[in-house]
Amino acid sequence: MTKPGYILVKLVEVAVIFFIILTALFFLFRLSPGDPMSKMVDPMLTPEDMAHLIEQMGLDRPLWEQYLIYVKNFLTGSFGFSFHYGEPVSHIIVDKLKWTILLFTTSTVLAAFAGIFLGKIAAWHKGSHLDNVMSISALVCYTLFIPWFALLLLWILGFKLGLFPLGGVLSPQLWVGNASLLVRILDVLHHLMLPLMTLFIINLGSYLLLMRSSMLSVLREDYIITARAKGLSEKVIRNKHAAQNAALPVITSVGLSLAFSINGGALTEQIFTWPGIGKELIFAVSNNDYPLAQACFLLIALVVLVANLIVDLLYAWLDPRITY
Amino acid sequence: MAKTDPKKNFLVEIKGVTKTYFPRKQFFARHQNKVLALNGIDLCIETGEIFGLVGQSGSGKTTTGRLLVRLEHPTAGHILFNKVPISGLKGPELKKFRSRAQMIFQDPYQSLNPHLSIAETVMEPLVVQKIGTPETRSEKVIHTLETVGLSPGKAFYNRYPHQLSGGQRQRVAIARAVVVEPEFIVADEPTSMLDATIAIQLFKLLREIKETFGMTFLFITHNLAAARYLCDRIAVIHEGHIVEINTAEKIIRNPEHPYTKKLIKVQPGFKYGR
């Protein structure tokens, strides 16, 4: 298969899966107890506004028409009005998305790199004290209960030692006024530290363990003996022949473990009041803000699917054995 | 090529059999990847003979064996067993066929279920074919174990595969195949994973079994010398085609097809023969 063909197939796959999720969500909303009308239209609205919304969403039409309108609305990016904010949902989530992406990509990428690097070292020194310390710490990191760990960090580093702000993304005094961009960026980074640390440590554990076991199985491969037989230095064997091969399956599992990381991400955002999609979803669910919850959910699903797609393509690009 | 001689009694007849595999399909592939394992082969196996099928890996020899015991179905063509086409068999008829045609596999380390004892393994064909009572079955199993050279049979009865050597495992696999006293056995490279000193003893065993039970064998191998040693007639298969069929002696002495000639030429051996 050609490269563009492969990418196209993957894109179609993502689209189909997303469409299935979209459909499932529509029917879940209709199946749930209570009036669907009350779930999509803010009961606090004036009758005129209500009628307008019902008209726009086709809530007075038959089910299949509602479904078509629902799909159309999704494709045009109109998710309805948030009950709480009284604003179009699309405006709210676009603003939240950037914060989630900032937190999520930095923590995933940093943890993947660090995990691959440390896992390589641990596997190379298998059975040594270094390995034992690293793998046991990784195990502990991996099984930590995220909210608890986040609360501990908040309590010790934030509250007791006062090293980091207790939440939010920007200090209140910078909300208005004319602070320079650099000051603002530094302030955001300062706020980012605690949630980043939480997600980094949790993800680091899993990537380290994955890389370690992948590396151990690669080290049993015949071509490692070949490399030794050539008289290559240990460093070349480790980095060029073992680690490169071992990192490939770890990259795939970054995609697969994404669902796990998203759970952690939502909890972390919630505790550090980081204004991302995860926190917004929890907020929406707690306050029965259905349109907002629905949009957050779909956005998260989309993010997961797209991230998996990126991982698939990355893998195909890195592994010469994959033919399109 | 294989002329059907009405005077001869053929147990197995393969007529124009083609087998095509379609490996994992890709959506946007320009060409459907297809592998032609067998390309219209004709072959007849006489009742009571050991027929050798010689070919290299990928020649289609294993596929032929698997088709004959209905582990797979031909893409085109017919296979007759006792003049009856086997592709149409269903239900009780198929089960009956299953008791008449058996197979011995290549890898003795993979051909026994590690979770089953030797007795359970050898007894399974009797159980699924509902032959005998539990007591007669276990007698039969012990007897068969002794026939294949695992004596005393009682000593092996309750052992597990991991307690046996490669050669012994292959004997158990042979016992499983002969316990229902089939008419026809496909032996797919039964010794290629074993040491030569062990392999030759298994050849001897296969011969003895053939003589005791009067079975018909299809012996599949990549080793021309082994085929010549064991078989009455040999067919050479190359890239899905049967290139030559003849008696074992004639194939070796007067090969006709260039591929057979080449095979004979490259066969390792010692020119210092004692």
Added chain:
Amino acid sequence: MTLLSVKNLSIGYKTKKGLLKAVDNISFDLEKGLPLGFVGESGCGKTTIGMALMGLLPENAVILEGSIQFQGEDLVRLTEKQWRKVRGAKIAMIFQAAMNALNPVHRVDEQIKEAIITHQPDMSDADLSDRLNALFDLVDIPVARMKDYPHEYSGGMKQRVIIAMALACDPDLIIADEPTTALDVIVQDQILKEIRKVQQKIRTGLIFISHDIAVVASVCDRICVMYAGQIVETGTKKEVFTSPRHPYTLSLLGSYLSLDNLDDIVIPDMQEPPDLLSDIGSCRFADNCRVCSETCKKEEPGWVQISATHKAFCCEPQIIRGSHGKN
């Protein structure tokens, strides 16, 4: 001139059940530029010898005693750092065809190049590419396929690349461990020709290991027959084939099927070799031997010299000297 001299080499594997003595008190010499064959069946210790000569024994293996003299050095005493100067440069290995010996994510030429660069870091790019071309030429692979990945090669081509890799630094000794096992006979024939051709062309010492006695004979003039961790018979090809002395060699030859020896087939009544975990202290072949006597079950065998080049390891010199069995 002697290139390699192995004296009283014993190698054991530490296992959960105890020490498994895979190689027991083995001695042999290899002349410069000549091939030497090792033949034996599974578990006889032939691969262990090959790995010991490369310093690539697995972690649980220990060299119990003995020395391996190679170009004035005892290889047994080398540190890992010293070994790296030997491996690939002076002693190289042709791996089993069935092995996954090429790294799937690097291009083929790169995998050979790195072997050269490691030992000759000063080589210019032009020289390096000349050398690569020459190597691919030597093993008959079109230079155009140099930049492929291993999975794009056929089995025979992979094996040729592995040969080229072993030759990369012009080693003095090459160890070939089952280089044709699992290849089709036609490809096997080509690879064997390749090895013979290369060996004669560049006059390197060669240790050729195989379970197939005819394959060994097609490359080597001198042969060591191994059984259960010991060499039981050694001699020239002609001596071993025309007048085998050790009962095991007889069984091995007698059970070998080839197109020209059908009448000579002797079916041995052999079981698998004894358990090497226990110290046996007597002849290891005793249980499978047709001419075994009471002495064989009690005493360690000794070497019986038959000619200057031919000897067998047995307790019964009379039987070995006189012709026994069918001869």
Added chain:
Amino acid sequence: MLNKYSLQRFYKGWQIFIENPLGKTGVIILVVFMFMAIASFFVPLIGPMYDPMTGIDPDIRVSTGPSLTHWLGTDNVGRDLFAQLLEGAKVAFIVGLSAAFISIVIGTLVGMVAGYTGGLLDAFLMRTADIIMVLPSLVILLILASLFGQFNIWIIVFIIAIMRWPAVSRVIRSQTLSLKHRPFIEASRVAGASHLRIIFRHIMPNVLPLAFLYMTFRVTAAILVEAALSFLGFGDPSQVSWGMMLQWVWKSGHMFQAPYWLIPPGMCISLLTLAFYLLGRAMDEVLDPRLRKEGQA
């Protein structure tokens, strides 16, 4: 299915397992928690004050630190934290084991059927598994909770199980695929064995160890998800659980004041999941034939 060989193998595996420091640590932690879970049945019998949900110490109106009457102290309405912690152990075991068991049963059956039959059914089951696998389970539970109101504990268990079978079925399927063409399965087919016989007599014993291994990892995942859900306030309101305790300390604003309340429940969740995870890792080493070989040859 369970015959002498399986028992022998199980015994051997257990021996390797218990010698393994990871496995040993896991078992010890697990035993401690089991005692806690058992104790949870008896503590409320001491007095109504020690009921984890409703037992309020009449003398206490605010959260207090550890004392003789309340070993770990009380929460802000005067309930005993130690009693709650014990109750949490019980709930964690119930949630973890039952969710893991259900998902393993579904995953193993689906995996064996998909792998053995192949074709369209296989494609359908595996695509379904793929879709479920990429969905974050906590997020799904949240959206379902918002639509259907608060769930009781068994529905939560069931949803977690439904979310978690795909990974198991993928592993079992690939194992089944590799078994399917093993000669011993084909020999059974040639002997005339039915598909059911092949699946249950030949394939199942060979995939069960793997299924058990995955069960330990599923327990970990289930406990974490349930705890997270409770922490966010969407758990079963009639059940005290560790996640719930953390929610209470957080929501009542005591997290910076009452470390005796903040630390124990989270530590229990982390330790219990660690124990199951250690168990799984140790089992993995027992099961991995390549690791076992290292010690032998």
